[in-house]
Each structure stands twice: as C-alpha cells, then as structure tokens.
Amino acid sequence: MKKLFMLLTAIFFVFAVTVAGAAETKQETGLGTKAAEINKLGGEAKGEKAVTERLEKQFGVDEARIKSLRDKKLGYGEIAIALSLAEKLPGGITDGNVDKIMTMRQGPPVEGWGNVARKLGVKLGPVVSGVEKVRSETNKEMKRAEREEMQREKKEKHEKIEKGEKGERPEKMERPEPHGRPERPETPVHGRR
Numbered sequence: 535m536k537k538l539f540m541l542l543t544a545i546f547f548v549f550a551v552t553v554a555g556a557a558e559t560k561q562e563t564g565l566g567t568k569a570a571e572i573n574k575l576g577g578e579a580k581g582e583k584a585v586t587e588r589l590e591k592q593f594g595v596d597e598a599r600i601k602s603l604r605d606k607k608l609g610y611g612e613i614a615i616a617l618s619l620a621e622k623l624p625g626g627i628t629d630g631n632v633d634k635i636m637t638m639r640q641g642p643p644v645e646g647w648g649n650v651a652r653k654l655g656v657k658l659g660p661v662v663s664g665v666e667k668v669r670s671e672t673n674k675e676m677k678r679a680e681r682e683e684m685q686r687e688k689k690e691k692h693e694k695i696e697k698g699e700k701g702e703r704p705e706k707m708e709r710p711e712p713h714g715r716p717e718r719p720e721t722p723v724h725g726r727r
Contacts, residue, residue: 561658562648568665569611575672576610580679585610588672592664593617593627606636611665615647618664622656 576585586600589610595617603613616639620631638650651658 559648561662562646565615565647565658565662565665568662568669569609569615572611572614572665572669572672573609575669575676578676581672581676584676584679585668585672588668588675589613589617592668592671593621595627599632603632608636612639614665614668615661618661618668619647619651619654619656621664622660623654 572585575581586597589595589600590597600613603616604610608616616632616635617627619635620627623631623634625631635650635654638645638653639647645653647661648658651661
C-alpha cells in the first residue's frame with residue numbers, strides 16, 4: 535500500500551511539473567507575441583513616440599532610460615518585459631535590477647523570459663499582463679491620435695471652403711499638336727454676307 539501511495543505521489547508530481555511547464559511555455563509564447571506587436575507599433579509612423587510615452591507612464595521611467603535600453607539593441611517589447619519584471623523585484627525598477635534581468639536574459643547562457651522570471655522568483659502571469667497593457671494602451675493612443683489628425687484635417691478643409699478658398703487644382707494639360715497634319719483653315723459660312 536505504501537509503495538502504491540509513493541507511486542501515485544510520483545506520478546502526480548511528474549504530471550504537475552509537466553502541466554506547470556506547459557502553462558509556462560504558453561505564457562512565454564504569449565509574451566513573445568505581445569512583445570512583437572509592441573515592436574510593430576513602435577515601427578509605425580508616430581509609433582515610436584507613442585510606445586515611449588506609454589512605457590514612461592506605465593513604469594514611471596524617463597525617456598533616457600528607454601533610450602539607453604534601445605541603445606543596447608532591445609526592441610520596445612523586450613523593454614516592456616524587462617521593466618515589467620524589474621518592477622516586481624525588491625526595489626522596483628532600478629538600474630541594478632534591469633541590468634540583472636538583461637544579464638540573465640542575454641547570457642551566457644541565453645535564457646528565455648520564463649526562466650528569467652522563475653530564477654528571480656517572479657510569476658510570469660503579471661508580467662504578461664503588464665506587457666499586454668503596454669500594447670493595448672499604445673494601440674488605443676495611436677488610434678486616438680489618428681482620429682484627431684483626421685478631424686483636424688477635415689476642420690481645416692471646411693474652414694477653407696467657408697472662407698471661399700478653393701483647393702488647389704492641377705493645371706489643365708494642353709493637347710499636343712498633331713504631328714504631320716496641317717492646321718485646317720477657317721472656312722467661310724455660306725449664305726451670309
């Protein structure tokens with residue numbers, strides 16, 4: 535009976551570790567996807583500014599810190615992950631915590647974000663949520679700014695119309711002269727004098 539209990543305990547432990555590992559992998563995959571989406575937003579027109587402002591606001595960091603991480607060849611998504619991990623550590627987002635995270639991440643050996651979080655004793659779920667917030671809020675801000683830009687352009691166009699200004703029209707193109715055909719002389723109108 536004791537052997538059966540130990541066998542069942544061992545099977546349960548292996549199952550629990552396998553399930554936990556699979557959940558971690560799924561979270562890591564989600565984290566990578568969200569990071570890639572943040573990088574994409576940062577690459578769009580006016581996106582770099584929007585992502586930087588979101589990172590500053592959400593993590594309470596300044597533009598200089600973000601720039602220093604960008605200078606280390608980090609994408610905006612990786613910066614969001616590193617800052618999200620660092621804020622969960624004792625002391626929060628400090629140069630020491632961020633450097634510790636990046637050293638673990640970049641190795642040697644190179645570590646996945648899940649392993650970095652595990653070694654730091656940080657649950658990956660809240661980190662994923664923090665990165666998702668960066669992505670979604672940046673996306674909202676960019677769409678809001680785009681709508682405002684369109685409304686401003688529409689208002690300017692409406693104001694021009696009210697003032698009687700016409701929009702610029704391209705000049706009318708002249709017809710090319712036919713080649714090899716003489717011009718027709720004017721013919722007199724018959725029956726009139």
